[in-house]
Amino acid sequence: MDDSDDAALGRFLTLADTAEILAITPAEALELVRSNELPAIRIGTSHLWRVERLVLESYIEAKYEEARRLSLWEQSDFGNIPELSGGRILRPEAHRSSEPRD
Numbered sequence: 001m002d003d004s005d006d007a008a009l010g011r012f013l014t015l016a017d018t019a020e021i022l023a024i025t026p027a028e029a030l031e032l033v034r035s036n037e038l039p040a041i042r043i044g045t046s047h048l049w050r051v052e053r054l055v056l057e058s059y060i061e062a063k064y065e066e067a068r069r070l071s072l073w074e075q076s077d078f079g080n081i082p083e084l085s086g087g088r089i090l091r092p093e094a095h096r097s098s099e100p101r102d
Contacts, residue, residue, distance in 0.1 A: 012043065012050040021056065 013021070018038075019029040032038035033049050038059050040051045 010053075012052055013056060015040075015049050015051070018051045018056060022060075 015029045015033065016026050019026045022029065029038070029051075030049070033040040033051070038051060039055050040049045042048065043050045
């Protein structure tokens with residue numbers, strides 16, 4: 001999306017615009033709003049949802065940061081400790097073929 005597209009859309013985005021930017025369906029965008037994951041407001045007499053452009057940009061940046069941190073965690077030495085990883089082992093240890101078997 002270039003600067004001319006930004007000017008055409010304005011400060012507030014419809015859920016359809018938001019869905020297009022995120023490459024999801026409008027129903028998925030509505031679910032993000034209803035779950036309070038993506039902040040939005042209702043505007044006008046029809047009370048349609050609107051997402052502020054800056055809020056959407058912040059949401060996208062936060063998702064990138066979340067993905068970066070998860071990746072770093074999974075690469076860490078602590079990522080395979082169930083107590084620290086929400087009860088799941090993220091990197092199971094490989095079986096060693098050189099170990100003697102019973």
